[in-house]
Amino acid sequence: xxxxxxxxxxxxxxxxxxxxxxxxxxxxxxxxxxxxxxxxxxxxxxxxxxxxxxxxxxxxxxxxxxxxxxxxxxxxxxxxxxxxxxxxxxxxxxxxxxxxxxxxxxxxxxxxxxxxxxxxxxxxxxxxxxxxxxxxxxxxxxxxxxxxxxxxxxxxxxxxxxxxxxxxxxxxxxxxxxxxxxxxxxxxxxxxxxxxxxxxxxxxxxxxxxxxxxxxxxxxxxxxxxxxxxxxxxxxxxxxxxxxxxxxxxxxxxxxxxxxxxxxxxxxxxxxxxxxxxxxxxxxxxxxxxxxxxxxxxxxxxxxxxxxxxxxxxxxxxxxxxxxxxxxxxxxxxxxxxxxxxxxxxxxxxxxxxxxxxxxxxxxxxxxxxxxxxxxxxxxxxxxxxxxxxxxxxxxxxxxxxxxxxxxxxxxx
Numbered sequence: 001x002x003x004x005x006x007x008x009x010x011x012x013x014x015x016x017x018x019x020x021x022x023x024x025x026x027x028x029x030x031x032x033x034x035x036x037x038x039x040x041x042x043x044x045x046x047x048x049x050x051x052x053x054x055x056x057x058x059x060x061x062x063x064x065x066x067x068x069x070x071x072x073x074x075x076x077x078x079x080x081x082x083x084x085x086x087x088x089x090x091x092x093x094x095x096x097x098x099x100x101x102x103x104x105x106x107x108x109x110x111x112x113x114x115x116x117x118x119x120x121x122x123x124x125x126x127x128x129x130x131x132x133x134x135x136x137x138x139x140x141x142x143x144x145x146x147x148x149x150x151x152x153x154x155x156x157x158x159x160x161x162x163x164x165x166x167x168x169x170x171x172x173x174x175x176x177x178x179x180x181x182x183x184x185x186x187x188x189x190x191x192x193x194x195x196x197x198x199x200x201x202x203x204x205x206x207x208x209x210x211x212x213x214x215x216x217x218x219x220x221x222x223x224x225x226x227x228x229x230x231x232x233x234x235x236x237x238x239x240x241x242x243x244x245x246x247x248x249x250x251x252x253x254x255x256x257x258x259x260x261x262x263x264x265x266x267x268x269x270x271x272x273x274x275x276x277x278x279x280x281x282x283x284x285x286x287x288x289x290x291x292x293x294x295x296x297x298x299x300x301x302x303x304x305x306x307x308x309x310x311x312x313x314x315x316x317x318x319x320x321x322x323x324x325x326x327x328x329x330x331x332x333x334x335x336x337x338x339x340x341x342x343x344x345x346x347x348x349x350x351x352x353x354x355x356x357x358x359x360x361x362x363x364x365x366x367x368x369x370x371x372x373x374x375x376x377x378x379x380x381x382x383x384x385x386x387x388x389x390x391x392x393x394x395x396x397x398x399x400x401x402x403x404x405x406x407x408x409x410x411x412x413x
Contacts, residue, residue, distance in 0.1 A: 007034045009064060010090055010105040017101050020122055030064040031093050031105065034086050052082045067093040091115055095131060098140045103130050128157035135163055138172040142184035145200035149191035156200060164204035173209045181210055182292045189253045194244050195237035213284050216264040221272040228354035232263045239352030248344050254298040255305035255345040258285040281306035301338060304330055305345045312346040315363040320403040323370040324395065332371050343367060373405035374398035
């Protein structure tokens with residue numbers, strides 16, 4: 001589309017950054033300078049912005065936002081007055097952005113506009129704030145941490161980290177609503193190295209405010225025999241990154257993150273033992289998930305993994321009756337897909353120990369075999385012929401089937 005001479009449009013933000021990094025460009029956002037909302041509507045754009053003027057291109061559907069400035073008026077990420085008008089310049093719009101690598105623009109002919117040194121920071125692998133206005137929006141702390149997870153070779157600039165610490169100390173993070181925190185955490189969990197998000201939040205003190213149950217795991221020792229890495233927080237970060245390498249779902253990654261929260265409540269005089277941490281972790285996984293308003297599938301899987309990951313690790317030692325009880329408790333007969341996610345999260349936990357990253361997790365196949373045998377039982381036929389205790393009869397038949405299947409497997413081995 002050709003704009004009138006008085007109106008200019010620029011590609012901005014992530015599209016410019018990713019092109020310079022040689023990454024696929026998924027979405028192209030634009031800033032329009034010299035236009036009013038009425039101008040955009042006359043040109044055929046469809047208004048969609050709620051908090052500031054944003055329009056969809058009539059042909060491509062790409063977003064075009066009017067150049068704007070922001071003025072802080074209250075605490076939190078909603079405490080802004082937005083000014084969008086034809087006289088706002090591109091440089092003023094870029095000035096309000098979070099990081100220099102996101103504060104670049106391209107003209108229609110592809111020329112780079114880079115007033116804050118974003119291209120140099122891309123080359124240096126640096127996450128650096130644009131201006132002191134960064135401190136006005138606490139969501140930017142989460143965004144920096146998320147970019148640290150996305151770009152594994154980048155580091156947070158010392159001055160930016162110091163500014164993030166000052167924001168935390170000023171209580172800005174406390175003004176974030178749970179839905180916004182979850183949105184950023186969920187995106188960070190799906191990045192290539194999600195541990196870097198949580199380590200960045202910990203470095204500035206934000207993790208202790210947002211996820212104190214996770215923060216307190218760092219420095220808590222575990223038995224070196226089972227956990228050569230010793231530190232529980234270090235272990236959980238390795239589990240999380242392993243879940244990411246395995247391409248696990250958001251729910252499984254959330255479960256991996258929360259699976260050992262119970263160890264943070266062990267009295268120090270009992271360290272490094274954490275007897276009963278699974279049971280203690282159930283309430284913590286539920287409370288954290290509900291506090292951050294995580295989706296039900298994330299909450300429920302986190303609870304299952306917190307409660308039963310120890311039983312999964314002991315699967316090869318469990319009796320047939322205990323295996324069937326575990327499958328029933330996990331609702332594996334009705335929810336086999338979630339059962340697979342449970343196994344995947346437990347495998348990530350097993351491999352998140354120093355020296356275990358490439359080891360096979362035989363427990364998963366053992367549990368699958370038990371479930372296959374138990375599911376082969378004709379529950380309908382048993383219900384038709386059983387007396388009053390139908391559930392008991394079905395359970396007993398499943399135990400017998402599992403016992404027979406495992407005995408056959410041992411004979412074959």
